[in-house]
Amino acid sequence: MNIAIVLPIFIPMLAGALTLACWQWRNVQRWLSLLSGTGLLLAGIYLFIQVREQGILVAYMGDWAAPYGITLVADLLSAIMVLVTGIVGLSVAVYSLATMSQKHEAFGYYPLLHLMLAGVAGAFLTGDIFNLYVWFEIMLVASFGLMILGGERAQMEGAVKYVTLNLLSSALFLTAVGLLYGYAGTLNMADLAVKLGTGEQPGLVTVIAMLFMVAFGIKAAAFPLFFWLPASYHTPPVAISAVFAGLLTKVGVYALYRVFSLIFVQDISLTHHHILMGMGIFTMLTGVLGAAAQFEVRRILSFHIVSQIGYMLVGLALFTPLAIAGGVFYIFHHIIVKTNLFLISGIMYRYHGSYELSKLGGLYRATPWLAFLFLIPAMSLAGIPPLSGFFAKYTVIKAGVLEGAWWMVGIALLVGLLTLYSMVKIWAEAFWKPLPEEAKPLRGGEDPHRYLLYLPVAVLAGMTLTIGLGAEWFVQLALDTADQLLTPSGYIDAVLGPVEARSRP
Amino acid sequence: MENLFAFVIGGLYATALFMMLRRSIVKLVIGLMILSNAANLLILSAGGLVRGAPPLIPDHLERVTTTMADPLPQALILTAIVISFGVLAFAVVLIHRAYEVIGADDMNEMKSTDS
Numbered sequence: 001m002n003i004a005i006v007l008p009i010f011i012p013m014l015a016g017a018l019t020l021a022c023w024q025w026r027n028v029q030r031w032l033s034l035l036s037g038t039g040l041l042l043a044g045i046y047l048f049i050q051v052r053e054q055g056i057l058v059a060y061m062g063d064w065a066a067p068y069g070i071t072l073v074a075d076l077l078s079a080i081m082v083l084v085t086g087i088v089g090l091s092v093a094v095y096s097l098a099t100m101s102q103k104h105e106a107f108g109y110y111p112l113l114h115l116m117l118a119g120v121a122g123a124f125l126t127g128d129i130f131n132l133y134v135w136f137e138i139m140l141v142a143s144f145g146l147m148i149l150g151g152e153r154a155q156m157e158g159a160v161k162y163v164t165l166n167l168l169s170s171a172l173f174l175t176a177v178g179l180l181y182g183y184a185g186t187l188n189m190a191d192l193a194v195k196l197g198t199g200e201q202p203g204l205v206t207v208i209a210m211l212f213m214v215a216f217g218i219k220a221a222a223f224p225l226f227f228w229l230p231a232s233y234h235t236p237p238v239a240i241s242a243v244f245a246g247l248l249t250k251v252g253v254y255a256l257y258r259v260f261s262l263i264f265v266q267d268i269s270l271t272h273h274h275i276l277m278g279m280g281i282f283t284m285l286t287g288v289l290g291a292a293a294q295f296e297v298r299r300i301l302s303f304h305i306v307s308q309i310g311y312m313l314v315g316l317a318l319f320t321p322l323a324i325a326g327g328v329f330y331i332f333h334h335i336i337v338k339t340n341l342f343l344i345s346g347i348m349y350r351y352h353g354s355y356e357l358s359k360l361g362g363l364y365r366a367t368p369w370l371a372f373l374f375l376i377p378a379m380s381l382a383g384i385p386p387l388s389g390f391f392a393k394y395t396v397i398k399a400g401v402l403e404g405a406w407w408m409v410g411i412a413l414l415v416g417l418l419t420l421y422s423m424v425k426i427w428a429e430a431f432w433k434p435l436p437e438e439a440k441p442l443r444g445g446e447d448p449h450r451y452l453l454y455l456p457v458a459v460l461a462g463m464t465l466t467i468g469l470g471a472e473w474f475v476q477l478a479l480d481t482a483d484q485l486l487t488p489s490g491y492i493d494a495v496l497g498p499v500e501a502r503s504r505p
Numbered sequence: 506m507e508n509l510f511a512f513v514i515g516g517l518y519a520t521a522l523f524m525m526l527r528r529s530i531v532k533l534v535i536g537l538m539i540l541s542n543a544a545n546l547l548i549l550s551a552g553g554l555v556r557g558a559p560p561l562i563p564d565h566l567e568r569v570t571t572t573m574a575d576p577l578p579q580a581l582i583l584t585a586i587v588i589s590f591g592v593l594a595f596a597v598v599l600i601h602r603a604y605e606v607i608g609a610d611d612m613n614e615m616k617s618t619d620s
Contacts (some may be wrong), residue, residue: 130581138587144595148602156603157615160530163596167537168525170592174544174585181578182551231618 005059005072007043008082008121012036012089016114026300029110030097034152036114037093040121041086051079056484058127066496067191072128076481077328077344081254084335088246088465089117091456093359096239098449099350102148102217104237107467109405112149113243116142123251127495129180130187133173133257136219142249146240147232158232165228169218183208190495194261201266209264209271213256213279222250222313223282224349226306230290233305234298234355238346241298243255245305250331253312255325260316262486277315281411284310286420291332297345297430300422301338304381307415314408315396321467322402324482326395329475330454333380333388333467340377340460344370347453348430357426363434368456371431373454376461378427381467382420389468389476510550517543528612530600537596541589544589545582 001098022028051074053056061070074082092113094189112422119139124400126132143168148159163234181187183204196205215227222289223230229249256276264271287307294300308330315327345355347370352360364371380387382395393416484490494498524536552575560576562569604610608612 130584134584134588137592141592141595144599148599151602151606153606154618155553156599156606159599160533160603160612160615161618162539163599164525164533167592167596169542171537171540172543173599174546174598177546177581178548178551178578182553182579187577187581227619231532282529 002059002350003426004047005057005074005125008040008047009118009125011043012118012121013038013113016118018109019110019114019502026102026105029105031112033093033114033202040117041090044083044086047064047074048079048083051076058490058494067186067188070131071127072125072190074125074493075485075491077254077257078124080119080328080332080481084332085117085120085124085247088243088335088339091339091343091460092239092243093299094452095456099239099346099454100237107149108145109149112142112145115265116146118249120225120247125221127189128187129189129192130177133170133177136173137170139248139251140170142254143244146378147236149236149240155235157236161228162232165218168216171318172211173215176208176215179183179208179211188495189258189262190492191193192498193492196263198264205264206267206271212259212264213275216255216259218254219249219277220226220304220309221249221258222309223286226283226287227362229306230299230302231311233302238342242339242497245301245342249305250335253331256380257316257485261324262488262491267437267479272319274314277405280310280313280317281408283307283313284415285411288415291422292418295357297348297357297426298342301341301345302424304419307419311393311412312395314400314412318399318405319405320399321482322480323396323399325475325478326392326399328481329395330392333392335462336463337377337380338390340457340464343379343457344354344374345459357429359436361433364431373457373461374431375427378423380464382423383416386468388464388471395475455490462481506554506557508548510585514543514550516548516609517546530603530610530612534596534600538593540583541593545585547588548578572615
């Protein structure tokens, strides 16, 4: 068994258990949380290096051979996602040292955070579709707890919608798993890929594929299914919003990428080019239009999560190597940028005590550094050249041009423009305009914890710059990932062993 | 037996969705409970229904010769029941707290975070 695959799940889970045991000692919890964040990041780096050197890694739990036991698989996509999970986990662990109130910490913030990270890492690494359901639920239960931490009215209202829609999606997921098992008689993803094959398939497989698409679409907040997200993501404390915004929807996107590149590739014209494409285009458009109508920082950012998910979906929908590479690049760029933007909105809140744009102002004078740090991820989200978002959008749009998907290209460009509009809106209102007279005076200049606040923000902004300036290496990485995703035989061989060695009944 | 199961499962899905579309959050949670049970029954019947045959291979046999039940759907459902039980316990506590904080069990009263 390869220890590199197990560590990213084991470390946060252990940290969750230990912080739970240290319920009374908040300082111990904080140190454990930092330690676990660092450990998760190191484990992610180790796994990434291993996968990069040795190709796809597989671990059989309890030494049960592939189609029968639970398998953990790490290919490049999983490794990248786990690595980014580590980055987000550590940043949020540092940031929450300064922002989490004692009340929140006393009600189990750290255990829930780490159990959620364990669920996320598990979902990225599993190679078994029922096991994916289990990891989803672990992640969800912890996120439910985080969502209502503090128990304010807005949180309760948001949580009712969040919980309902996610449980509905889980039930659909379970239904689809049941039908799939009834049809194929296996739940191992690689084995499913073999059994379903790429030949002509009866309608039942397409129906199951659509059920999976709806189930994952709800979790990824794709077009007709995203309304729970802007209703709930701005309600919890900002460190929690940040980790949700960065990771949780991306788990849904990851599941779509995995399932629709490995298992359901029988009817690409229908499932990918028509349905996923339409879903992606409308997701981009509705998300950005919703954002343009909002005047509250975190609501704008929430709607932008939706809009950016659309780019990832059209990357998968085009289903060419370049498009998938664009989508993968988009995922890791977006996790870093979006987490960073939410963290910055939290700093803005510390200065003003409000998220409403009409009550903000004058931040550029007060803290030019914060303004600079905001500009990097904001312009990256909009897709301004030297930053990471430009290369992500460029790759997806170029793939669209090469495929002649003109509708998608036109809308993607328009959405980029509208994204720029709402980012400039935040900039102009919160940073540039003078402080409104009725607003409370700025505070927080002598905040004793400000280094803890600025450190993760600066590091994440630095990563955005690095991805942008060293884009060639990252695009190459994304291309390698796309190559792996589009040749499922590599994945299947790694899990089940080479074709000759498979003893099939 | 499959026909009976089909009717029961279909009925449960329909009931669940109907309950979830009501405005009361209590009915919403009841709907979620029924929905998860409907999904569990669906897995059981999709895995193949066998009457009176345990999922065991007798000691003296090398391979399966008689009818036997597929053990996997039962294992899956057991896992799913445990998970949905925990999640629903959370949901019940949540609606209780929501009722206390908001002072209503009507979904129409919960629109302040929508946009």
